[in-house]
Amino acid sequence: MKAVLLAALAATTMLASAASARMLDLANPDDGVLASRKFQCSLKDNVPKTYHWSGRAYSRVPGERDRLLFTLEGMNIRQCVTVNDPVRGVGYRLVSRELMLYLDPKTGEVLRKWTVPWTGETVDVIHVANDPVNQPPSFGRDKDGKPQPFRARIEDGRVFMAVEVPLFYRNPLAGDYQDYVGGTYQAMEIFDFFADEKKVRDTKYDTADAAVAWVRIAQWLPWMKMGDRAGMMIFNATGQMLNSFDELPEVMKAEIRTNYPAYVAPPPGDDTRPNETSWTYFQKIVGKPKTEAKSGGH
Numbered sequence: 344m345k346a347v348l349l350a351a352l353a354a355t356t357m358l359a360s361a362a363s364a365r366m367l368d369l370a371n372p373d374d375g376v377l378a379s380r381k382f383q384c385s386l387k388d389n390v391p392k393t394y395h396w397s398g399r400a401y402s403r404v405p406g407e408r409d410r411l412l413f414t415l416e417g418m419n420i421r422q423c424v425t426v427n428d429p430v431r432g433v434g435y436r437l438v439s440r441e442l443m444l445y446l447d448p449k450t451g452e453v454l455r456k457w458t459v460p461w462t463g464e465t466v467d468v469i470h471v472a473n474d475p476v477n478q479p480p481s482f483g484r485d486k487d488g489k490p491q492p493f494r495a496r497i498e499d500g501r502v503f504m505a506v507e508v509p510l511f512y513r514n515p516l517a518g519d520y521q522d523y524v525g526g527t528y529q530a531m532e533i534f535d536f537f538a539d540e541k542k543v544r545d546t547k548y549d550t551a552d553a554a555v556a557w558v559r560i561a562q563w564l565p566w567m568k569m570g571d572r573a574g575m576m577i578f579n580a581t582g583q584m585l586n587s588f589d590e591l592p593e594v595m596k597a598e599i600r601t602n603y604p605a606y607v608a609p610p611p612g613d614d615t616r617p618n619e620t621s622w623t624y625f626q627k628i629v630g631k632p633k634t635e636a637k638s639g640g641h
Contacts, residue, residue, distance in 0.1 A: 363546070364545065364546045364547035365545075365546055366544045366545055366546075367543070367544045367545075367546060369493050369495070369497070369502075369543075369544070370492075370493075371483075372483030372484055372490035372491055372492065372493070373432055373433065373483045373484075374483075374493075375483050375491075375492065375493025376432075376433070376434055376435070376481060376482055376483035376493070377546070378493055378495075378502075378543050378544070378551075379481060379493060379504075380423055380435045380481070381538075381542070381543055381548070381549070381550050381551040381553075382504060382536050382538060382543075382551050382553045383421070383423065383435075383437050384421050384422055384423035384435075384437055384550065385422070385423060385549045385550045386546065386549045386550070387549050388422075388423065388424045388425055388612070389422055389424060389612055390422060390423075390549070391420055391421070391422050391588070391608060391609050392420075392421055392422065392550060392584055392585075393418060393419070393420045393421075393584070393585045393587070393588045393590075393591065394418065394419045394421070394555065394582055394583070394584050394585070395416075395417070395418050395582050395583065395585055395590070395591055395592070395595075396415070396416075396417045396418075396555065396557055396580040396581060396582025396583075397414070397415060397416055397417075397580060397581065397582065397592075398414070398415045398417075398557070398578060398579050398580025398581065399411055399413070399414055399415060399448070399578075399579055399580070400412050400413040400414075400415055400445070400576060400577070400578045401576070401577045401578075401579075402460075402574055402575075402576060402577075403574060403575050403576075403577055404461075404572075404573060404574035405573050405574070409577070410460065411448050412448075412576075413445040413446060413447075413448060413454065414445075414446045414447075414448045414451065415443055415444070415445065415446065415578065415580055416443070416444045416446060416592060416594055416595050417441070417442065417443035417444070417471070417580065417582070418441070418442050418443075418591055418595055418606070419439050419440070419441040419442075419476065420439060420440055420588065420606060420607070420608065420609045421437055421438065421439035421440075421609050422437075422438060422439075422609040422612060423435045423436065423437050423438075423612075424436050424438075424612035424613075426480045428480070428482060430484070430486065430487070430488045431482035431483075431484045431485070431486065431488065432482060432483060432484055432488075433482075434480045434481050434482035434483070435480065435481055436477070436478065436479070436480045436481075436612065437477065437478040437481075438475060438477045438478075438609055438610045438611070438612055438614045439475065439476045439477065439609055439610070440473070440474040440475055440476065440605065440606050440609060440610060441471065441472075441473045441474075441476045442470065442471060442472050442473075442595070442598075442599065442603055442606050443470060443471035444470050444471075444594070444595065444598060445457075445468055445470055446594070451594070453470075453594065453598060454468040455467070455468055456468065457567075459567055459568065459569070461569070461572060462568070462569070464568060466566055466567060466568055467566060468566065469564075469565075469566040469624070469625055469628055471621055471624075472603060472619075472624055473618070473619040473620060473621070473624060474605060474606075474610070474619055475610045475614055475616055475618060475619065476618055476619065477610070477614060477616075477618055497540055500539065500540045500541070501537060501538065501539060501540055502537070502538050502539075502540050502543045502551070503535070503536070503537055504535070504536040504537075504538075505533070505534070505535050505536075506533070506534040506535075506536070507531065507532070507533050507534075508531070508532040508533075508534070509530075509531050510528065510529065510530040510531070510532065510561075511527060511528070511529050512527065512528055513526065513527055513528070514526045514527060514528045514622060515528075515620070515622045515623050515626055516565065516622060516625075516626060528562065528622065529561075529562065530559060530560060530561035530562065531558075531559070531560045531561075532557070532558075532559050533556075533557065533558040533559070534555060534556070534557055535555065535556040535557075536553045536554070536555050537553060537554045537555070537556075538551035538552060538553040538554070539551070539552070550584060551584075552583070552584055553583065553584050554581070554582070554583040554584075555581070555582050555583065555584075556580070556581050557578070557579075557580045557581070557582070558577075558578065558579050558580075559576070559577070559578040560575060560576070560577055560578075561575065561576050561578075562575060562576070563575070563576060564576065564621065565621065565622060565625040566625055588607060
């Protein structure tokens with residue numbers, strides 16, 4: 344316990360003063376959690392950071408060639424706050440909002456309506472507008488104080504960190520009998536982060552300035568009204584942490600100014616709201632009277 348408290352004190356002091364800049368030991372769990380924090384946000388509390396990514400979304404249906412359905416522009420604005428635990432030591436909590444737009448792959452314009460290739464029906468496009476997307480506190484030690492390693496690979500001056508997130512839960516749109524007839528949501532999110540080793544280790548840099556590759560394999564989007572038709576969606580995108588919100592593409596900044604003004608800043612560090620998902624957001628949109636519901640997730 345004494346060792347954990349001493350490490351916590353040292354880490355807190357480091358975050359409070361640039362004069363204590365040093366090289367992190369990634370084999371040390373208390374340093375490893377700081378390295379993880381640099382990939383996600385900033386070592387400084389309440390400093391907004393913005394990730395941006397661009398990519399493509401495909402359909403995969405048995406017996407037919409994969410189709411390019413949309414191009415993607417996404418952003419996540421976030422910040423971290425330091426948390427302390429008497430057993431787990433010093434950690435951090437990340438709070439964020441996330442927006443992803445579906446664009447016409449030919450024109451690059453933000454889609455408002457879309458004709459479903461398999462049904463011929465024209466539907467309203469509901470973009471990803473998840474607020475909040477928060478994470479539980481992260482620590483370098485488990486609930487019993489046992490060290491948890493910083494899971495990354497270092498090669499030729501770069502740090503590679505892979506995160507797989509398998510999702511399997513009851514679909515929020517399902518009814519009371521879905522345990523009997525089915526109605527679970529299953530997907531896989533894959534995040535591969537890359538950063539310069541010096542920026543990860545050296546605490547004079549408050550962030551790792553990481554790049555990211557993102558892959559998502561999931562069921563049809565709810566607004567596509569595909570029901571139980573065979574097939575899935577495959578998303579592939581690459582991006583990076585920006586120096587500032589202003590570096591976002593103009594198409595995203597224009598959409599945020601017009602329809603998503605809250606996305607210029609992250610939620611407060613003590614945000615306790617339940618996380619939003621594409622399914623719960625869709626439920627809010629379709630649950631409104633038709634006079635209120637707007638296309639594009641507005």
